[in-house]
Amino acid sequence: MEAIKEAPIPAMDSLTSAMKNNIVPNQEYLLQGSVLDSAVEVLLHRLRGLCDNVDSGPETFHDHEMCFSIRSVTPQPLTLRVRRAIDYLDMPYQLRYIGQPELGDKSRPTILRNSIDVATTPTIVDFLTEMGFRMDFEYILRGYMFRKGRMKITVSKIFKMMVVGKPAPESVDPISQSYLVELSVLAPSNQDAIAEDMRVFAEQLKPLVHLEKVDYKRLTQPPL
Amino acid sequence: MGVTIIQQFPMKENRTGAQIIEFLTKRVNALGAKQCGTFLVDCETYASIPQLGAQRTLHVFHNSEQPASVFAILDNGTGKTVPVVADALFDLLLLKMSSVYTSKKSKVEIRGPRFELNDFVIKIGAININHNVKGIIVEAEYRPCVVFGLCWDMLREFLQGFLGSCVSNIPPHYFQNRMNDIFQPLDTIQQYLDHITIYRKATGILQQYNTNTT
Amino acid sequence: MQREDKQLELVLENFQSKLNEFKAQIYALIFKLEHERDNVNWTTVLDTFAVFSTQYTAIMKYLSYEKLPQLRNYSVLPLMLNPERDEDLARITENRVPALSHDIVPDFLRTKTEPEVEHKLMQVEHKAGGLQFETAQKQLAAFNKVVNHVLDLVSKAREEWEVETGARVGIGQTSSVADLHTLVSAVSMGKNLKPMVPQVSPGGMMVPPTGRPVTPSMGPNTPPMGMMPKPPPGMKTNVKAAGAPHPYR
Numbered sequence: 001m002e003a004i005k006e007a008p009i010p011a012m013d014s015l016t017s018a019m020k021n022n023i024v025p026n027q028e029y030l031l032q033g034s035v036l037d038s039a040v041e042v043l044l045h046r047l048r049g050l051c052d053n054v055d056s057g058p059e060t061f062h063d064h065e066m067c068f069s070i071r072s073v074t075p076q077p078l079t080l081r082v083r084r085a086i087d088y089l090d091m092p093y094q095l096r097y098i099g100q101p102e103l104g105d106k107s108r109p110t111i112l113r114n115s116i117d118v119a120t121t122p123t124i125v126d127f128l129t130e131m132g133f134r135m136d137f138e139y140i141l142r143g144y145m146f147r148k149g150r151m152k153i154t155v156s157k158i159f160k161m162m163v164v165g166k167p168a169p170e171s172v173d174p175i176s177q178s179y180l181v182e183l184s185v186l187a188p189s190n191q192d193a194i195a196e197d198m199r200v201f202a203e204q205l206k207p208l209v210h211l212e213k214v215d216y217k218r219l220t221q222p223p224l
Numbered sequence: 225m226g227v228t229i230i231q232q233f234p235m236k237e238n239r240t241g242a243q244i245i246e247f248l249t250k251r252v253n254a255l256g257a258k259q260c261g262t263f264l265v266d267c268e269t270y271a272s273i274p275q276l277g278a279q280r281t282l283h284v285f286h287n288s289e290q291p292a293s294v295f296a297i298l299d300n301g302t303g304k305t306v307p308v309v310a311d312a313l314f315d316l317l318l319l320k321m322s323s324v325y326t327s328k329k330s331k332v333e334i335r336g337p338r339f340e341l342n343d344f345v346i347k348i349g350a351i352n353i354n355h356n357v358k359g360i361i362v363e364a365e366y367r368p369c370v371v372f373g374l375c376w377d378m379l380r381e382f383l384q385g386f387l388g389s390c391v392s393n394i395p396p397h398y399f400q401n402r403m404n405d406i407f408q409p410l411d412t413i414q415q416y417l418d419h420i421t422i423y424r425k426a427t428g429i430l431q432q433y434n435t436n437t438t
Numbered sequence: 439m440q441r442e443d444k445q446l447e448l449v450l451e452n453f454q455s456k457l458n459e460f461k462a463q464i465y466a467l468i469f470k471l472e473h474e475r476d477n478v479n480w481t482t483v484l485d486t487f488a489v490f491s492t493q494y495t496a497i498m499k500y501l502s503y504e505k506l507p508q509l510r511n512y513s514v515l516p517l518m519l520n521p522e523r524d525e526d527l528a529r530i531t532e533n534r535v536p537a538l539s540h541d542i543v544p545d546f547l548r549t550k551t552e553p554e555v556e557h558k559l560m561q562v563e564h565k566a567g568g569l570q571f572e573t574a575q576k577q578l579a580a581f582n583k584v585v586n587h588v589l590d591l592v593s594k595a596r597e598e599w600e601v602e603t604g605a606r607v608g609i610g611q612t613s614s615v616a617d618l619h620t621l622v623s624a625v626s627m628g629k630n631l632k633p634m635v636p637q638v639s640p641g642g643m644m645v646p647p648t649g650r651p652v653t654p655s656m657g658p659n660t661p662p663m664g665m666m667p668k669p670p671p672g673m674k675t676n677v678k679a680a681g682a683p684h685p686y687r
Contacts, residue, residue: 007264007335008261008263008264008335010264010266010286010333011286011294011312011315012286015312015313015315015316019316024313024316026316032618032622033613033618034614034617034618035612035613036611036617038612039612039613042612052476052477065625067628070324071275072273072275072323073275074323078321078323078324095310095314097317097320116313116316116320117313118310118314119310119311120310120311120314121307121308121309121310123306123307123308124310127296127298127306130280130298130304130306131272131298131324131325132272132277132280132324136628136632137628139624139625139631148477149474150473158621158624158625160631175620175621175630176617176621176624178613178614178617178620180621180622193469193470207612208612209613210613214618214619214622216622216626219619219622219623219626
């Protein structure tokens with residue numbers, strides 16, 4: 001057995017050097033769109049043709065996402081999301097921080113937002129609650145996941161939960177007659193070349209689905 | 225991954241931490257143990273800001289034995305503790321929480337040599353609180369077994385073999401309700417936290433004593 | 439003399455910026471090859487090479503512009519070779535060349551192609567020169583025939599495909615902007631998903647994400663009216679419910 005001779009580096013130091021070397025995936029490039037229930041089959045068919053995981057077929061998922069927030073002295077609360085798989089109970093939970101989305105100018109093909117993704121033990125829900133976080137809302141996602149290189153494409157139906165904490169199929173309600181389609185890449189900083197690939201991929205899904213940079217600021221305004 | 229127990233070794237007057245480590249190193253070498261690198265366990269403690277109500281304390285640990293994990297233990301101030309084991313990026317998330325949980329600036333590091341002896345792993349570390357050596361901690365792991373209750377007697381005897389009478393015959397308090405549970409890396413961390421708490425309290429008393437006498 | 443020096447500096451600067459641009463493009467390709475090795479298709483690589491070739495031609499054209507000082511009249515000669523690592527050299531070459539050693543100098547300062555390559559090139563040129571005019575014509579005609587045939591196939595396939603997609607447009611609407619906004623505001627801000635009226639605390643009050651009162655005119659996706667405006671006592675129990683351990687934990 002080969003013994004490690006060097007002294008262990010403190011975790012914070014190795015994290016700092018990883019950040020400096022730009023190898024920490026902390027940014028998400030994102031495009032969003034939607035497809036009506038009636039057309040989702042056509043979309044899945046097309047994605048099967050375009051994406052990598054052709055042989056195994058699309059991967060299905062059934063997740064429960066909870067959004068927690070904590071208020072500090074600043075007016076903007078800190079929001080964290082916890083996601084868990086309902087269909088695979090022994091999978092780690094996913095804890096996620098998502099920053100404010102940046103639209104950028106016309107030349108930037110996708111939304112860019114900070115994102116920190118951490119796998120954790122299931123105790124995280126209790127942990128956040130005891131830390132002082134409160135759950136703002138929760139929902140169920142059900143759908144399909146595709147891969148194309150480093151790009152991830154999800155087609156998901158969003159359900160509202162009628163009973164808090166009960167994701168049973170009989171107590172959930174779809175919130176819309178459409179599926180949410182998301183095209184994303186999680187990458188270290190300064191890899192803008194991937195955004196161009198995403199734009200090209202999004203072109204291939206037209207006119208079935210229009211993947212776009214959804215302006216979150218405009219969503220908070222009442223429609224005219 | 226086996227069962228790990230952690231034992232304090234008393235500091236002697238007029239002896240530095242390094243001298244005690246050297247002294248113990250000679251003893252384990254005499255048993256036939258080979259040194260395999262060094263180890264490091266660190267702990268940073270955070271406290272919730274007053275606006276959140278009852279003060280909560282968050283301890284965040286790293287252990288060189290599990291380099292890809294972060295261990296966080298939250299004490300909600302009313303006796304309930306919740307642990308979480310997460311990926312290394314959890315540290316980045318903590319930075320985002322700096323407005324609600326602030327560092328207490330009392331960094332604890334336990335570092336020292338790591339030995340292997342057949343099925344056992346022995347670590348002898350000096351516990352540093354804010355870069356001052358406060359004591360010596362010995363960690364012993366028996367790798368083929370994962371249930372504390374099944375190997376406690378042997379581990380105790382093993383430790384007594386080179387540490388002497390400072391090893392108690394009663395199992396550590398932490399294991400009293402966990403005799404038959406499957407051992408997890410988190411259990412090692414929980415024991416470190418127990419020991420760190422003791423040292424911190426002792427330091428507090430000592431400081432009080434010092435300020436009273438001056 | 440000084441004027442000439444200045445001009446030379448300017449030219450080198452321009453040349454360097456062009457080269458850097460070119461380098462960045464090559465980096466992008468290498469990055470792609472390293473990270474997406476499994477699904478790089480030949481067309482994109484070919485396109486990239488076409489871009490490289492244009493870049494290269496542009497640079498060569500720039501260099502042969504007659505008003506520029508002839509760079510070829512300047513020679514570079516190594517004064518000293520050193521097998522030891524040279525930090526300055528490593529830094530300016532981004533760690534590609536750690537030392538100016540005997541190993542690399544013949545390759546880096548080469549002004550002619552390698553003898554082996556040169557020999558091969560000669561052979562090919564000789565063969566091309568020795569070809570009979572008639573044979574060449576014949577080969578050209580055969581090649582044209584094949585290409586035209588392929589072109590026919592492609593245009594036919596394209597026609598068919600266009601008819602097909604034309605038919606598919608007939609499916610009608612496949613996506614709805616309103617639905618997209620409903621979905622995105624739900625997952626990002628919890629619109630229509632909150633189990634209760636947002637809690638109001640004296641310090642920081644939480645504005646409902648829509649910024650307007652909850653009214654029945656919200657659209658078809660509003661949950662049943664009974665769900666939304668709950669009296670304050672109900673709100674309290676709900677807050678507790680969120681804090682209590684969940685059954686799936």
